[in-house]
Amino acid sequence: MNMASTFIKPVHREGYKFISIFAAITLGLFLMSEVLGWIGVILTVWCYYFFRDPQRTTPTREGLIISPADGVVSMIEPAVPPAELGMGPEAMTRVSVFMNVFNCHVNRLPIEGIVEKIAYRPGKFFNASLDKASVDNERNGLAVRMADGRKLAVVQIAGLVARRIVCEVKEGQKLGTGERFGMIRFGSRLDIYLPDGVAPFVAVGQSTIAGETVLADLRSDEPARIGVTR
Incomplete structure (x- = not known):
């Protein structure tokens, strides 16, 4: 596992719409204020993180x-x-x-x-x-x-x-x-x-x-x- 895969995870398809909305709002916030824009960046990253869908290694022994x-x-x-x-x-x-x-x-x-x-x-x-x-x-x-x-x-x-x-x-x-x-x-x-x-x-x-x-x-x-x- 490389460093990138530790932090970058696949996203569940339910998340694409919300991440896009958060990103669009963030662009608008930057037009208003740089401080508000960076708050939007943090919230957008959180939204991506919420909808992450990482691979898992499942124990498969019966029972x-x-x-x-x-x-x-x-x-x-x-x-x-x-x-x-x-x-x-x-x-x-x-x-x-x-x-x-x-x-x-x-x-x-x-x-x-x-x-x-x-x-x-x-x-x-x-x-x-x-x-x-x-x-x-x-x-x-x-x-x-x-x-x-x-x-x-x-x-x-x-x-x-x-x-x-x-x-x-x-x-x-x-x-x-x-x-x-x-x-x-x-x-x-x-x-x-x-x-x-x-x-x-x-x-x-x-x-x-x-x-x-x-x-x-x-x-x-x-x-x-x-x-x-x-």
């Missing part, structure tokens, strides 16, 4: 569940998946990954499988780090049927400043672990509902990388891990 998002694990608790996904009334272990406005917002499938159902539900725009965001906020859920027949759910949740959830896959589509399936614009959260009996390998407060960080292992009987902040 691994990988983080669908960059961010921080904000909650791990039992919760019933969204009713619209039709996964039943029983609680599953929910791992929530909160993405701030500096994280990469491209979302990746946690495990290989068939997207059995996609369900969008409009809602409010509370801070995505709050527990009630899972219930009240705008969301888009995917129910994924794995090779062994079990199901996993991954839910995109809009946040305080997020105003569009993008889902780029269709029902019935088969995807591999770590493949891109969408993104959320400007701050949000991903909830992952693990199959029964599967304990998370991450702890609250831990940072994750989409397509790389192992959240859990279907083959493991290891108990849930506890993290220590040092």
